[in-house]
Amino acid sequence: MTKELFTCCLMLASALFTGPAIASEDAAPDALVRHVSEEVLAIVRSDKAIQSGDTRRVLALVDEKVLPHFDFRRMTMLAVGKDWRSATPEQQSRLTSAFRTLLVRTYSNALTQYRNQTIDFKPLRASLDDKQVRVKTEVSQPGAQPISIDYSLEKANGSWKVFDVIVAGVSLVTNYRGSFGDEIRARGIDGLIASIEAKNKSLETAQGG
Amino acid sequence: MKIAGFLKTSRLAFVAAAFLASCANAPPEDPFERYNRAMFSLNEKLDATVAKPVAKAYVAVTPAPVRTWVGNFFGNLNDPWISLNNLLQGKPADALSDLMRFLVNSTMGIGGLLDIATEARLPKHDEDFGQTLGVWGFHDGPYVMLPFFGPRTLRDALAFPLDRTFDDSWHFVSDIATRNSLTMLQLASDRARVLGLERTLDEATLDKYRYSRDFYLQQRRFKVYDGDPPVEYENFDLDDDQTETTGETQ
Numbered sequence: 371m372t373k374e375l376f377t378c379c380l381m382l383a384s385a386l387f388t389g390p391a392i393a394s395e396d397a398a399p400d401a402l403v404r405h406v407s408e409e410v411l412a413i414v415r416s417d418k419a420i421q422s423g424d425t426r427r428v429l430a431l432v433d434e435k436v437l438p439h440f441d442f443r444r445m446t447m448l449a450v451g452k453d454w455r456s457a458t459p460e461q462q463s464r465l466t467s468a469f470r471t472l473l474v475r476t477y478s479n480a481l482t483q484y485r486n487q488t489i490d491f492k493p494l495r496a497s498l499d500d501k502q503v504r505v506k507t508e509v510s511q512p513g514a515q516p517i518s519i520d521y522s523l524e525k526a527n528g529s530w531k532v533f534d535v536i537v538a539g540v541s542l543v544t545n546y547r548g549s550f551g552d553e554i555r556a557r558g559i560d561g562l563i564a565s566i567e568a569k570n571k572s573l574e575t576a577q578g579g
Numbered sequence: 580m581k582i583a584g585f586l587k588t589s590r591l592a593f594v595a596a597a598f599l600a601s602c603a604n605a606p607p608e609d610p611f612e613r614y615n616r617a618m619f620s621l622n623e624k625l626d627a628t629v630a631k632p633v634a635k636a637y638v639a640v641t642p643a644p645v646r647t648w649v650g651n652f653f654g655n656l657n658d659p660w661i662s663l664n665n666l667l668q669g670k671p672a673d674a675l676s677d678l679m680r681f682l683v684n685s686t687m688g689i690g691g692l693l694d695i696a697t698e699a700r701l702p703k704h705d706e707d708f709g710q711t712l713g714v715w716g717f718h719d720g721p722y723v724m725l726p727f728f729g730p731r732t733l734r735d736a737l738a739f740p741l742d743r744t745f746d747d748s749w750h751f752v753s754d755i756a757t758r759n760s761l762t763m764l765q766l767a768s769d770r771a772r773v774l775g776l777e778r779t780l781d782e783a784t785l786d787k788y789r790y791s792r793d794f795y796l797q798q799r800r801f802k803v804y805d806g807d808p809p810v811e812y813e814n815f816d817l818d819d820d821q822t823e824t825t826g827e828t829q
Contacts, residue, residue, distance in 0.1 A: 447815050450815075451815070454816075476779055502812070553785060553786075569785060
């Protein structure tokens with residue numbers, strides 16, 4: 371029904387978790403994204419268990435190959451918006467851990483939906499000393515127009531980390547700002563933490579793993 | 580006759596009044612929120628009871644290549660409308676490319692079953708009359724949830740009857756049975772492509788309506804900027820007066 375939204379969700383899912391994962395510290399951001407995407411997709415393509423929706427296996431794959439290249443604190447800050455400033459360090463770390471779990475649980479599963487899309491990596495247009503870059507890719511599937519998936523990366527302590535994934539123009543991270551803001555206005559920061567944690571708990575029960 | 584007419588008018592007035600009343604306490608960025616939320620949950624129910632089961636049955640009885648052909652077939656039929664809209668937006672090169680797509684796929688692609696144009700570097704575009712109105716200077720207007728067809732901005736909702744008619748040229752097929760079958764087939768085909776994803780959406784969000792709305796509006800903005808909107812990331816770790824919003828290289 372909201373066809374585009376669904377399609378984007380799929381793309382977004384495969385985007386987030388086909389994100390970066392080489393260990394080498396000074397790898398160029400575009401090479402990083404490319405390398406990790408290709409590695410992860412190769413595994414998904416050859417793993418029947420993942421294709422049939424084995425939650426545990428997907429989580430293990432994502433945990434090993436993908437998560438080390440994401441900056442979840444930065445992501446959570448951007449999802450929460452300016453209320454981040456009024457959160458205590460303890461609240462910030464609980465928010466980060468809850469949001470991380472939510473993203474990982476949700477989008478890992480969508481990786482099991484990946485089939486025969488092809489990814490086209492766009493040339494990077496950035497000068498060498500940039501602290502932030504956006505790596506652009508385009509995912510094609512038969513019978514539909516290609517969807518753009520962009521990764522925003524930031525250089526910290528010598529390595530590039532992804533802090534945003536933008537699918538068809540929609541930031542996976544800042545798209546949460548509206549509903550998180552509503553929740554904070556109604557129930558405070560602790561209320562938001564409680565809601566995300568409750569959501570995570572219900573996902574864990576539903577998915578197992 | 581007169582009474583029926585009167586009833587019709589007054590019912591319309593009543594609906595309009597109820598609609599406006601529902602806007603009284605709504606947030607400025609979503610004045611129709613109460614109506615929208617109601618329509619959103621109705622759409623969800625329609626999806627669960629009609630669209631999704633139809634799509635599941637369709638997947639069960641067709642092999643994957645057939646589904647690709649069907650998707651290509653319907654995709655091909657809206658290329659002329661995309662072409663015309665590109666022309667109306669002053670992009671004749673894109674319009675020509677869309678027209679070429681239609682010609683190539685309709686002939687060598689066996690009536691549109693194969694999308695060989697994409698392989699021949701004639702990419703599919705995403706245009707509609709709502710976007711054309713945008714290029715002409717009409718504002719988006721508020722977010723509106725249409726029954727069954729889902730979210731639109733008010734501008735796109737007004738363009739929708741035209742888009743709906745010309746997007747799928749087979750609406751002009753005069754045989755009702757054929758037309759209905761095609762309608763069902765397209766519904767099944769579109770919905771089948773995203774089976775399993777409503778789960779992701781359910782799981783990802785605290786408030787599904789709010790998330791979908793923000794998603795839709797962000798995406799419209801992206802299209803307005805023809806895929807290249809300005810991006811800024813704040814850093815809330817810094818103090819107020821130091822706060823920098825960093826642009827980024829694209």
